Amino acid sequence: MCTDNPDTIIIRTEEVNGISEMSLPDGAAEGSVMIEAGVTFLQLADYLHERGASVGYTLVNWNITLAGSIAMGAHRSSLKEESMVAAGALELHIIDGSGNIRVVKRDESDEWLAASTSLGLLGVIARIKFKIYPDFKVYAKQDILSEKEVLDGDIYGLIAPYATANFWWWPYLRKFHHRYYDPVPSNISEQEGFQSTFSVTETEADIALGLLNSGKYLATSNMAAETLFFSLWSPPNFHEKKTDKAILTWPVYGWNYDVLIGGLYPGYSAEWDFGLRGLTLELAFPITQANAVLKRIRKAFDDELKKGIVMTSTYRSGINIKFGKAYFDLLGQVTYGTSDGADWSKGAMMFDFPSFKPSVGDGLRFNEPFYHNLATTLIDEFPCRPHWTKNTREVFQQAKKNIDPGHLERFKAVREGFDPKGIYRSVVGDIMGLYEQGGNSSKA
Numbered sequence: 172m173c174t175d176n177p178d179t180i181i182i183r184t185e186e187v188n189g190i191s192e193m194s195l196p197d198g199a200a201e202g203s204v205m206i207e208a209g210v211t212f213l214q215l216a217d218y219l220h221e222r223g224a225s226v227g228y229t230l231v232n233w234n235i236t237l238a239g240s241i242a243m244g245a246h247r248s249s250l251k252e253e254s255m256v257a258a259g260a261l262e263l264h265i266i267d268g269s270g271n272i273r274v275v276k277r278d279e280s281d282e283w284l285a286a287s288t289s290l291g292l293l294g295v296i297a298r299i300k301f302k303i304y305p306d307f308k309v310y311a312k313q314d315i316l317s318e319k320e321v322l323d324g325d326i327y328g329l330i331a332p333y334a335t336a337n338f339w340w341w342p343y344l345r346k347f348h349h350r351y352y353d354p355v356p357s358n359i360s361e362q363e364g365f366q367s368t369f370s371v372t373e374t375e376a377d378i379a380l381g382l383l384n385s386g387k388y389l390a391t392s393n394m395a396a397e398t399l400f401f402s403l404w405s406p407p408n409f410h411e412k413k414t415d416k417a418i419l420t421w422p423v424y425g426w427n428y429d430v431l432i433g434g435l436y437p438g439y440s441a442e443w444d445f446g447l448r449g450l451t452l453e454l455a456f457p458i459t460q461a462n463a464v465l466k467r468i469r470k471a472f473d474d475e476l477k478k479g480i481v482m483t484s485t486y487r488s489g490i491n492i493k494f495g496k497a498y499f500d501l502l503g504q505v506t507y508g509t510s511d512g513a514d515w516s517k518g519a520m521m522f523d524f525p526s527f528k529p530s531v532g533d534g535l536r537f538n539e540p541f542y543h544n545l546a547t548t549l550i551d552e553f554p555c556r557p558h559w560t561k562n563t564r565e566v567f568q569q570a571k572k573n574i575d576p577g578h579l580e581r582f583k584a585v586r587e588g589f590d591p592k593g594i595y596r597s598v599v600g601d602i603m604g605l606y607e608q609g610g611n612s613s614k615a
Contacts, residue, residue, distance in 0.1 A: 192205040193222060212237065238295075241287070250458065255495065255505060308425060309355060310430070341401050367434065371447070393537060406419060497519070550570050
C-alpha cells in the first residue's frame with residue numbers, strides 16, 4: 172500500500188528475474204538457489220522441477236514474486252511445516268536507501284528479524300538465496316464437515332497432522348471444506364494433478380458477475396451464489412497436467428508445486444481479467460483461541476440473521492481459514508513471545524475473508540457495515556494481527572494496538588539504519604509509526 176505522496180515512484184521488478192547458482196548435490200537433503208527480485212513462484216517452480224528440485228512448502232501463489240512475498244510476510248497454511256516464505260530464505264540482498272546492496276544473512280540479529288518481514292521499508296529485495304529440496308510428490312484430499320464439527324471440534328488436531336491444510340467456510344450453508352496435503356512416494360500414482368484456484372472462461376465469469384452484482388441488492392442472489400460455489404468447490408479443482416482433462420475424484424496426486432499451487436489452465440484467464448474483483452480482511456489469531464474466534468464470527472452472522480439479513484460468502488472458494496507455524500521475527504503474523512501475553516507458540520489461525528466488490532451502483536457490498544463492524548469486533552475482542560496486504564487502512568489503524576510496541580521500535584531502529592532519509596515509504600509504515608512525522612516519500 173504505497174504512500175499518498177503524488178511524487179511516489181513505483182518500483183517494478185518483474186523483468187529482473189534471473190535464477191542461478193543452484194546447488195543440490197545428489198543425495199543431499201537440501202540445497203540452495205539464488206533468485207532475483209522479479210522471480211515468481213511459477214518461474215522458480217518450473218526451473219527447479221526440470222532439475223529435480225522444489226522449494227518444499229514455503230510457497231504461496233503462482234503469479235507473485237518470492238521477494239514481494241517475503242517482504243509482506245506471506246505464508247502457506249501449515250502448523251507442521253515452516254509456512255512463512257521467509258523461512259526458506261538464507262540470505263536477503265537489499266538495496267538500501269543509499270543505493271548500496273546489503274547482504275543480510277539468516278541469524279538472530281535485529282537486522283535479520285526486521286528483513287524477514289520488512290514491508291519493503293528497508294529497501295528493495297534484489298536477490299534471495301533460497302533453500303531448496305529434492306522434488307517430491309504429494310496428494311490432495313478434501314472432506315466436507317459440518318460447522319459443528321469444526322467450531323466445537325479439535326481444530327488443531329484437524330490441521331497439525333498434515334504438511335499443509337486449511338478450511339473453507341460456507342457460513343450460509345453452515346459447512347466447511349477441509350483440504351489437506353501430505354507427501355507420498357513418487358511411484359504411488361502416474362497421475363500428475365495441476366491445481367487452479369482462479370481459472371475461468373469468459374462465459375463463466377459473465378455468469379458469476381451477473382449473479383454477484385445482483386447480490387448487491389438481493390440476499391437471495393448471494394445465497395444462490397454461495398450454494399453454487401460450494402457445489403463447484405466440492406470436486407477437485409485440478410486437471411491432469413499431461414492431458415488437461417478435469418480430475419473428478421479425490422485424492423489427487425502430483426508433483427509438489429503443481430498440486431500445492433498450480434496456476435492457470437491452458438486457454439483460461441484469471442477471474443480478475445473479467446472484472447471479478449474483491450475486498451479482503453485477514454487477521455491472525457493464536458491457534459489456542461481458534462474455536463472462540465470462529466464462534467464469535469458465527470455469532471456476528473447470526474446477529475444479522477436475527478434482524479432478517481442473511482449474510483453469506485461471496486467468494487468462489489468461501490472464507491479461507493488458514494494456519495501458520497510459529498516463526499519468530501519482528502513483524503510477522505506468526506511471531507511469538509509478544510507483549511500481548513497471548514500464547515502464539517503453537518501457531519496461528521488466519522481468518523481470510525474475501526468478498527466480491529460490486530461493479531454496479533456505488534460499489535458498496537450488500538449490508539456493507541457488517542464487514543467493518545466484524546473487523547472492529549475481532550480487533551477489539553482478540554489479540555489479532557493484520558495481514559500486511561489484505562486489509563484496509565482503517566483495519567491497520569485499529570489493529571496497531573495489537574502489535575508489540577517493542578517490536579515496532581526495534582524494527583524502526585533497523586529501518587532508520589537502512590534508509591535514514593525515509594525514501595522507501597508506505598501507508599502501512601506511516602500507520603505503524605515507523606517514520607518521524609513529515610519527511611521524504613518517494614518510493615514504494
